[in-house]
Amino acid sequence: MTECRAAPSDGGALRFTVLPPKELKELGDKLGWSLNSAELEAIRSYFKKVGREPTRGEVETIAQTWSEHCKHKTFNGPIRYSDGKKTQLIRSLFAETIVKATQGLSKPWCLSVFKDNAGIVSFGKGGRWALAVKVETHNHPCAVEPYGGAETGIGGVIRDVLGAGLGAKPVLNTDTFCLARPDYAGALPEGALHPVRTLRGVVAGVRDYGNRMGIPTAGGGLWFDDDYRLNPLVFCGTVGVLPTWAVRKEVKPGDLIVAVGGPTGRDGLHGATFSSATLEGESDRTAVQIGHPLNEKRVLDAMMIARDRKLYRAVTDCGAGGFSSAIGELAKDCGARVELSGAPVKCSDLEPWEIWLSEAQERMVLAVPRKSYAELEKLFHAEGTGCSILGEFTDSGRLVVTLKGAPVADLDMGFLHDGMPKVERRAVWTNGSKPKPRPCGRKSGAADRGRLGSILIRMLGHLNVCSREWVIRQYDYEVQAGTVIKPLQGLRHDGPGDACVIWPAAATGEWEDLSGFSVGHGLNPSYGRLDPYWMAMCCADEALRNLLCVGADISKAVFLDNFCWASPEVPEQLGGLVRAALGCHDAAKGYSVPFISGKDSLYNQSRDEKGRDLAIPGTVLITAMAPVQDITRSVTMDFKGPGNSLFLVGVTKDETGGSLLSQMESCGGEVPKPDPKAAIKAFKAVAGAISKKLVLSAHDLSEGGLGVAVAEMAFSGESGATIELDQVLTSPAMLPDETTLFSESPSRVLLEVSPKDDVALMRALKGVPARRIGSTTANPLIKVSGFDGSIVLETLLVDLKTAWQKTLPELLK
C-alpha cells in the first residue's frame, strides 16, 4: 500500500454551529459542499438540537445526500411558473408531470418505476424474466476529460443496472453524444477542449469500456450544435435482463453491509477538488474517476453467480457519494452501523470522510445474511475481486459511521433524507419574442430540378444526418450474439437503421423463446429552441417510431427521460425546462406510454472566451424501449427490391420550424406538433400490418423529412424510387414541393410493400391517413415529380450515398 500524499488534517469536528452565517457559507464554498444558506442553517439547527458540533464526515454526507445530483432539488422542489398568461405554483415538477403521467397509466407490466437504480418491466414468455433499463448523463466529467468521463459514464450506468433489483445482466449499451461540430473554427476559452478531441475521446471511452465489459453498444446517436462546445453532453444507457424473482430487494436488520469490487481511493472526491485551495497545482488530481472495466467485469460475473445462489438480499451501486449514498440508500428505512477500517483502500493516508465519500469506481454494496458471507467471500475472491465487511444494518433509524471505533458520523436517517429545506424557484416561459425568419417553401419552378437535388445532397452530408459508421464499427455491437437487427442495415450492412433488436437468449439460456426488445431514441434541440414543449413531444414521437419501424410492440413501450439544461436559477432557462417536462407529461398520456426512469443534469453552462455565459440549448433525450414479440418478424429500413409500392403514413404539414431545411436555407416556420391520439392510432395500424408480414421495409421520417428518408432507404437497399409529391397527403391540400419533400411533420413513416399486398395494406391501415406515393425501381436513382407533375428532383443513388458517407471520415481523417 502506498501513501498518496499528506492529506489536509481537517477531518475532525468543525466549529459549525457557532460560525456567523457568512463565514459558514465561505467555509462551505471552500470545502466544496455546494450547500446554500438555507441548507446550512438547517444543518446548524439540527446539530444545535443534538447539542454538539458536526464532524467533517457528517457535513460531507449531508452535502452529498442533499446535492442537486442526488436529490434533484429543482425537479423535486417547488417552482413558481409563469407562461405569460398565468402564474401557477408547481409543488414538484417531477411528481406533477412525469410521475403523475405514469401513475395515471398504471401499466401492469411496469414492475418497478422511479424507485430503484433503474426502471424494471416484465419481459418474455411466461413472466419469468424482466428488463432493467437506465440512461445516465456524464456531462461535466466529459468536458474535462472526455475519455475517462465517457468510460466512467458507461461504467456507472452498467452498475445502475447491476444494482437494480438483485442485479440484472447487461445485454445492451446505448450512447448518445451532443457536441460542437468537429470543424468548429471559432474561438474557445482557455482550457476548453476542441470538439474533435472530445468526439474522439468519448467514442474511445465508450468503446474501451463497453467492449471490455462484453456488452453490445448498438443504439444511440450524435447531434452537433456549436453551443455544446463548452458543455458536451454524453448520455450512456444500459438494459439488463433479470429473473422476475430478483426484482424485489429487502434489507433486514442484522444483515452484513458488504462492499465488493475495487478498493477505495481518493478518486472522484468532490470536496478534495476544493481543498486544493491550500494545495496548489493538484486541483485536477481527483476531478474525474478512473475507470477499470476488467474490475467491473469481475464484479458482474461474481454477482450473477451470487444472485442465483441467493447469497444476498439487496444491492446498490456506489455512484455519486460513494459508500455514503449507497449505504445511506439501503439503510434508509432501518439504520446502519459502519466501521470503515473494513474497506480496502488504495492508499493508507485517506481521511475517514474521504473513504466514506470516495467515488472510486467498480464498487457495489450488498446486504448479506450472516450465514451466507463465507460463501460469498470465496466466490468474489475466486473471480479476483474484493469482498469485505463494512458493518451491519440495524433497526436504530440512525447512520453511525466509525473508523477504528472513532466517530466519523452519527446521523438521524429521517433528517438525512427528509431534512432538506425546499427552495422555491421562479420560472418564466416567453414565446414569440424572437425575430421570424423568411418562411420556408419556395415556389416550384423549372430551376427546382437542380435546386432540390442539391439541397437533398447537402442534407445527407449534414452532420446531424450523415453516416455514423465511423463510430458504430468501433463498438462490438454483436457480442452476446443477440443483436438480430443491427445498427447498420442494408445490402452492404452500412445503412442507418432506426433501432436495434436484441434477443437476449445467451443471457436467459432460453433460445426457443423468440422474444426480443428494441430501444429507440428521440433528440432534437433545434425544435427546443422554438418550444421545448413540442421538442419533448416530437422526441417521444420519434423514439416510438424508431421502435415501430423495426417491428416492436409499441403498445407495451416505456419511456425514459434525460433532461440536460443550463442553470435552473435563471427563470427563463427554468421556464424552458418546465415546458419540456409538461411536454413529457402530455406525451406519456397521449401515447399511453409511461416513463419508468430518468435523470436530469443541470447547470450545463460555462463562461466563453469573452467571459459571457454560454448555455447549452435545452435538451431532452427520450429513450423508448418496447418488446419485440417475435424477432423473426422484425423489419429493416432498406428497400428490398424494385417494383414495390411505397406508402406514406401520416399527414405532411407546413412544419419547417427548427427543421434541417430551415438551417440550410436560412428560413423558418412552425415547429412540428404531434397529435399523439391520431399518431398512436396510425402506429398501431402499422404495427398490425408489420405483424401480418405485409411490410418489406419501414423507415421513420425525421430530420430532412420525406426526401432524406427515401434516399436512405434507397441507397441502403440499392433500389431506386419514383415519388409523386401530388399523391402525398398534405394539410393544407396544396404545399410547395420543397415543403412536401423536406417538412418534418411528426408521426410519419414510409413503408415498402409488395404490390400484391397493396389492398391488404390499405385494409390494415383503414381510418389512418396513408397514401401510395410511389414505387421502388431497378434504376439506381431517385426521381421526384412535383405537384404539377413535372420532375423536380432526379439524383443518382451513388451521389446521395457518397455525400452521406464522406462527412465524418473526412473530418476525422
Added chain:
Amino acid sequence: MMVSKPALRGKRPKVLVLRAPGTNCDMETALAFKRVGGEPELVSIADFKAAKVRLMEFSVVAIPGGFSYGDDVGAGKILANQVKLYMKEIRNFVRLGRPVIGICNGFQALVKAGLLPFSAAGEQTASFTANDSGRFESRWVHLRLNTQSMCLWTQGLPEMIELPVAHGEGKLVLKSPRHLEELKKNKSIALQYVSDDGKLLGYPHNPNGSVFNIAGLTNPEGNCLGLMPHPERFTVRHHHPNWTRQTFMKEGVGLEMFRNAVKYCQS
C-alpha cells in the same frame, strides 16, 4: 500420427468453455454447444490453478472471445501464459485428437501459447498485432474455407461462408516467410478473408491486414482450430445482417461448426 477419439464418448459430450477475468463470449459459445447436443460447462482458469478440475474429463475445449485480463499486455497474452502454466495437459489433449477451438481472444491465446501453428516443440511462431486500420472494428466478412484441410470443425461446410469479426488486434503475423510456406504445405490455413467473389483482397475484405488473409489456423490433424471470426454469432439465420432481405434462409453456418465437433465426439 495416430488420432484417437475422445476417451469419454457419450450422448452429450462434455465441453469445457474456459473462462478468465475479461472473457465475454462464454455464454453464447456455451449455448451454441448446448443447442447441438453438447454439455457445456463454464470453467474458470482459477479452477485449474486450484486443481479443482481435470482437463481429461472433457471431450471438447473451447476458449471463447473477450478481453482476457483486459488484454493489457497484448491480446490474449496473459491467458496464454496461464494456459501454459495451469493447463499443461492441453498439448496432450490436442495430440489425442480431441476437438479444441479458440475464437477471437481464444485464438490469440492459442497462438501465444504456441499451440497454433502446432509444432512438436511447442514454440510460438506467430503473433497478433493491431489492425492496419488502427481501430477496433466490427464487421461481417466473407471467408473461404480450405477444402483440403483436415479441420474437423469445418467439414461439410460450403467453401464460402460469412461470419462477423470484432477485434482491435486481429492482424496475424508470422515469424518468417518460411512459416507461411509450412502452413500452406501442412494445409493448416483453415480460413481466409476474401471478397464476396472469393478473391484475396485488402481492406475492408481483409479487416485487419493479416498475412495471406489468414482468418483461422488449424493443426495438420485438424482437431484444433483457432479463428478470429465468431461462429457463435451466426447460429440462427436471424444473426445474419441481411436476413430481412430473405437471401439467407438456412440456419446459421456457425452452428454447423459446433455440431461437427459434438458429432465427432459422439461417433
